[in-house]
Amino acid sequence: VHASPNSYNNEIGVPLTLLNAPEKSSFLVLEMGARKEGDIGNLSEIVYPDIGVITTVVASHTEVFGSLDSISNTKGEILERLPSEGCAVLNADVDEVMRQSPRSRARKLTFGQRGEVRASSVKFDQNLHATFVMETPWGRGEIKLNVAGEHMISNALAAASVGLAAGLPLEAVEEGLSCVELSPLRMEITNSSSGVTVINDTYNANPTSMKAAINSLSMLTCSGRKIAFLGLMAELGEQSSQAHIEVGRHAEELGVEVVAVETELYGTARIAKLNNVAAEIEGMNLDKNDAILFKASRVVGLETIVNDIVV
Structure with missing residues (x-):
């Protein structure tokens, strides 16, 4: 697996991540950012993703985008570039995400409390690391996160959905979520x-x-x-x-x-x-x-x- 160590998510960072990927990489994880409508679509034409993830849609950079609908539409651009044999991973708890679903001909896999991949029996230790049961179409697993914060559960479910959609066994997904390394300055x-x-x-x-x-x-x-x-x-x-x-x-x-x-x-x-x-x-x-x-x-x-x- 190859991924950029930082948020290399623009028209310079995404190509750099692609060019720096080792030849033997089986999976390439890319982040796509945007400053205006069309940016995600342009990056997707460079990458040709097999799996596209929309983690959420929130009020961010609204000075540039103008509205939540504009942000939602921009993030949805990735779905139009997915092949029919690909997979769109979508946050079922966010209506603005799910409204983009029809833009993709790929199969859909949802995560979140209303999704197919969801968390139950959630507990936190003194360092705010979550333990929970992850329920999926592939079975159930016990997850112990090593990153802090309740909001990390949703991120973990998104990552798990990608792994499962890519064909990884549930046990490998459990192991991967237990040893996540965040980029600096995050929680x-x-x-x-x-x-x-x-x-x-x-x-x-x-x-x-x-x-x-x-x-x-x-x-x-x-x-x-x-x-x-x-x-x-x-x-x-x-x-x-x-x-x-x-x-x-x-x-x-x-x-x-x-x-x-x-x-x-x-x-x-x-x-x-x-x-x-x-x-x-x-x-x-x-x-x-x-x-x-x-x-x-x-x-x-x-x-x-x-x-x-x-x-």
Whole structure:
């Protein structure tokens, strides 16, 4: 199996991944990104995928796309490039995904709570690693994830669906899901020098991923304060102000404190300068009973603060 180590998902990164694939590769995993309608279709003409996956459709880059329908239609472009003997793997829990289904002549395999590949009997350990029973048309399996967060279950089901559609035995899929390696800055859970639990999810941010990260922070078993240091969610256009307010309200409902970094859009306490964040945290006198989350769009550079405070 060959895949790019990072998000090489554009008209430069996708060809680079193809060109760097070893000759003996049996499977090639590619991520396709888009900045406008037509981008996924163009990339699909380069790749000619056998299996196409739409993981979800959420409000991201709406400043560029303009609407959720435009995002959905763009992601659906991959389905038109699948061969009849291929497979479209679709998130059955997202209506905007399922509306794209008729665009493909390939067979369909769905995942999610309403899908053919789904999770039941879900439990989490203290590090937010999920254990669950995966039910599939090929049978049932016991899954133990080594990545943190409830939202990773859906990602795992999507990956499992791809493996099963490609003909892998259920046992091989179980084994693969137990040793996943995420790209950097995605749900990394570590500790600061004073023992504070730190969630570093600073790779990027949109309203859906923000809420998922806050959910994860709220699920930690620590008994002290839970504080989310949140920066700007970029490229949301006219929806920006309302989206930030809704994220702040979501955190409040879960008992999570929000400290905004270099933005006033959350309507909460804020730190005006990125360079002041570490000093502000030190002044909070947090200890091993407390937990903090860092998340923002990549342009904020919030990951640099995490590097300063973790062990």
